[in-house]
Amino acid sequence: MRRGLSVFNMTSIALGLAFLYLPIVILVIYSFNASRLITVWGGWSTHWYAELLHDEGMRDAAWATLRIGFVSATFATVLGTLAAVVLVRLGRFKGRMLFSALVYAPLVMPEVIVGLSLLLLFVAVGIDRGFWTIVIAHTTVTMCFVTVVVQARLLDFDITLEEAAMDLGCPPLKAFLTITLPLIFPAIAAGWMLAFTLSLDDLVIASFTTGPGATTLPLRIYSEVRLGVKPEINAICTIMIAVVAIGVVTAALISKRGELMRARARNAATH
Amino acid sequence: MSENAPQRRSLGAWLVVVIPALWLVALFLVPFLIVLKLSLSETVIAQPPYVPVFDFSAGWQGMKDFFATLSFANYATLFSDTLYLATYLRSLQIATVSTLLLLLIGYPIAYGIARAPHRAQSILAMMVVLPFLTAFLIRIYAWINLLQPEGLVNNVLIALGIVRAPVEWLASDTAIYIGIVYSYLPFMVLPLYAVIEKMDETLLEAAADLGCPWWKAFWLVTLPLSLRGVVAGAVLCFIPIAGEFVIPDLLGGSESMMIGQTLWNEFFVNRDWPVASAVAVVLLCPLLAPILYHQHVQMRELEKRR
Numbered sequence: 001m002r003r004g005l006s007v008f009n010m011t012s013i014a015l016g017l018a019f020l021y022l023p024i025v026i027l028v029i030y031s032f033n034a035s036r037l038i039t040v041w042g043g044w045s046t047h048w049y050a051e052l053l054h055d056e057g058m059r060d061a062a063w064a065t066l067r068i069g070f071v072s073a074t075f076a077t078v079l080g081t082l083a084a085v086v087l088v089r090l091g092r093f094k095g096r097m098l099f100s101a102l103v104y105a106p107l108v109m110p111e112v113i114v115g116l117s118l119l120l121l122f123v124a125v126g127i128d129r130g131f132w133t134i135v136i137a138h139t140t141v142t143m144c145f146v147t148v149v150v151q152a153r154l155l156d157f158d159i160t161l162e163e164a165a166m167d168l169g170c171p172p173l174k175a176f177l178t179i180t181l182p183l184i185f186p187a188i189a190a191g192w193m194l195a196f197t198l199s200l201d202d203l204v205i206a207s208f209t210t211g212p213g214a215t216t217l218p219l220r221i222y223s224e225v226r227l228g229v230k231p232e233i234n235a236i237c238t239i240m241i242a243v244v245a246i247g248v249v250t251a252a253l254i255s256k257r258g259e260l261m262r263a264r265a266r267n268a269a270t271h
Numbered sequence: 272m273s274e275n276a277p278q279r280r281s282l283g284a285w286l287v288v289v290i291p292a293l294w295l296v297a298l299f300l301v302p303f304l305i306v307l308k309l310s311l312s313e314t315v316i317a318q319p320p321y322v323p324v325f326d327f328s329a330g331w332q333g334m335k336d337f338f339a340t341l342s343f344a345n346y347a348t349l350f351s352d353t354l355y356l357a358t359y360l361r362s363l364q365i366a367t368v369s370t371l372l373l374l375l376i377g378y379p380i381a382y383g384i385a386r387a388p389h390r391a392q393s394i395l396a397m398m399v400v401l402p403f404l405t406a407f408l409i410r411i412y413a414w415i416n417l418l419q420p421e422g423l424v425n426n427v428l429i430a431l432g433i434v435r436a437p438v439e440w441l442a443s444d445t446a447i448y449i450g451i452v453y454s455y456l457p458f459m460v461l462p463l464y465a466v467i468e469k470m471d472e473t474l475l476e477a478a479a480d481l482g483c484p485w486w487k488a489f490w491l492v493t494l495p496l497s498l499r500g501v502v503a504g505a506v507l508c509f510i511p512i513a514g515e516f517v518i519p520d521l522l523g524g525s526e527s528m529m530i531g532q533t534l535w536n537e538f539f540v541n542r543d544w545p546v547a548s549a550v551a552v553v554l555l556c557p558l559l560a561p562i563l564y565h566q567h568v569q570m571r572e573l574e575k576r577r
Contacts, residue, residue, distance in 0.1 A: 012379035023413035083291040102295035110514020117302030201406040237409040
C-alpha cells in the first residue's frame with residue numbers, strides 16, 4: 001500500500017490542525033488590537049501589554065503562579081520518577097495493584113472531586129490554606145503525569161547497562177544514579193515541564209485549595225472572564241502561551257539532544 | 272533491583288516504594304475517605320460546617336456515637352430532587368455525546384497522521400499535543416472570543432451566506448460541545464494514533480488484492496483492529512468530561528447545569544459541604560468502572576513491554 005498522504009488523509013489532518021490552532025492564533029492577534037472592543041479590529045497596538053505592566057494584582061498573581069508551578073513541578077518530578085521506578089523496576093510486591101491504582105486514577109479523575117477531597121483533608125487536619133496547600137494539591141495530581149512520561153522512557157531503557165555496572169561491583173543505587181538517571185534525564189525534564197504547565201493551567205483544584213493571599217493567574221483570569229471579555233485578558237493569555245511555547249521547545253530540544261547523545265554512545269559502544 | 276534478582280531488595284528499594292506510596296495514600300486515598308464520611312454527615316453552621324466531627328479522644332463510646340449519627344439524608348435529598356437527577360443524567364448524556372463526537376472527528380485525524388510519512392508522524396503528533404499544553408482556561412476563553420454575537424464565527428458565517436443574522440452561540444449546548452471537543456481532541460487522537468500506527472498494513476493490501484472496496488476493508492479490518500485505541504480514547508475523554516466544570520460554566524447557559532457545576536455551587540455558593548460530598552460520591556460511582564479499566568490498560572501495557 002502506498003505510504004503517503006492521500007487527499008482524504010491530508011484534508012483531515014489540515015482541518016484538524018486548523019481547528020486546534022486557529023482559535024489560539026486569533027486570540028494572540030486580537031491581543032494586539034488597538035480597539036477596546038474585542039470584536040472590532042482597530043489596528044496594531046501593544047497598548048494592552050503596557051496596561052498589564054501597571055496591573056499590580058495581575059503581576060502578583062503571575063508571580064504566585066510561577067512560584068507554585070516551580071515548587072510543585074519539582075516535588076512532582078521527584079515523586080513521579082520514584083513511582084515510575086517502582087512500577088517498571090520493582091517487579092511484584094504486595095499492594096502493587098493499589099499502588100498503580102493510586103498512580104493512574106488521578107490522571108482521569110474529575111478535577112472537582114480531587115479539589116473537594118483535598119480541601120476537606122486540609123480542613124480536617126487544620127492546615128491554613130494558601131501557597132503550600134496549592135503546591136501540595138498540584139504535586140499530587142501532576143506527579144502522576146510525570147510517572148507516565150518517565151515510565152515510558154524507563155521501559156525503553158536498556159537494563160543490561162545497569163546490570164553490567166552491578167556485575168562489575170557497582171552498588172545498585174550508584175548504578176542507577178550514574179548510569180540510568182543521566183540517560184533518562186530527557187524524560188525527567190519533559191515530565192517537569194509537563195507538571196509545570198499543568199500547574200500554571202489549573203483553575204479548579206486551585207479554587208478549592210487556595211486561601212487568602214494566594215491568588216493564581218487562572219483564578220484571576222477566571223473571575224475577570226466571568227465579567228466579560230477584555231483585551232487585557234487576551235494579552236495575559238498571549239504571554240502565558242508564549243511562556244509555555246518556549247518551555248515546550250526547550251523540552252523538545254533537550255530530548256533531541258538526549259537522543260543524539262544516546263545514538264553517539266551506542267555508536268561508540270559498537271565500533 | 273532488576274526483575275531476576277528480587278532478593279536483593281534493600282532499604283533503598285523499600286524507601287523508593289514508600290515515599291510515593293505514602294504521599295498518594297495521604298493525599299489521594301485518605302481525602303476520598305473523608306469525602307465519603309462527610310457525605311454521611313449533617314450540615315451545621317459552624318467551623319467546620321458539619322457534624323459529627325471525628326473525635327479520637329472520645330474513645331470507643333465516641334466512635335459508636337459517631338457512627339450512630341451518620342445518615343443517608345444527603346443521598347435521599349439528591350435522589351428525591353428531580354433537579355439534581357436531571358443535572359446528573361444530563362452530564363452523563365453530554366459526556367456520551369461528546370465522546371462519540373470526539374471519536375468521529377478524532378479518528379480521521381489519527382488515521383491521517385498514522386498514514387503520513389514516518390518522518391512527519393512525530394511532528395504531527397507533537398502538533399496535536401501542543402495546544403493541550405497551553406492553558407485549558409485560555410483555550411475556552413479563545414472560544415468565548417470567537418463565539419460572541421459579533422465574533423469571528425458569526426462574521427464568517429454571514430459573509431459566506433450560511434446564516435443571515437448572528438447566531439447566539441454562547442450560553443448554549445452547542446457551545447459546550449464545541450468547547451469539549453476542542454479541549455479533549457488530543458486525548459482522543461493520541462491513543463487512536465498509537466494503535467493505528469502499529470497496525471499491519473499488509474492486511475489492508477491483502478483485502479485490496481482480493482477485491483475488497485476500501486470502505487469495507489476499513490469496516491472489517493481497520494476498525495476492529497483499532498478497537499483498543501477507540502476504547503482507550505473514549506475512557507480518557509468520558510471520565511473527566513462527566514465531571515467537567517469550567518467548560519459548561521463559561522460556555523453553557525445558566526438554566527441547565529452539569530453535575531460538576533452542582534458540586535461547585537453546593538460547595539462555594541450554598542456552603543453545604545455534606546451535600547457537595549454526596550454529589551462527588553454519586554458522580555464517582557458510574558466512573559469507577561472506566562477508571563479501573565483505564566488502570567487495567569495501563570498495567571497491561573506496562574507488563575507487555577517489561
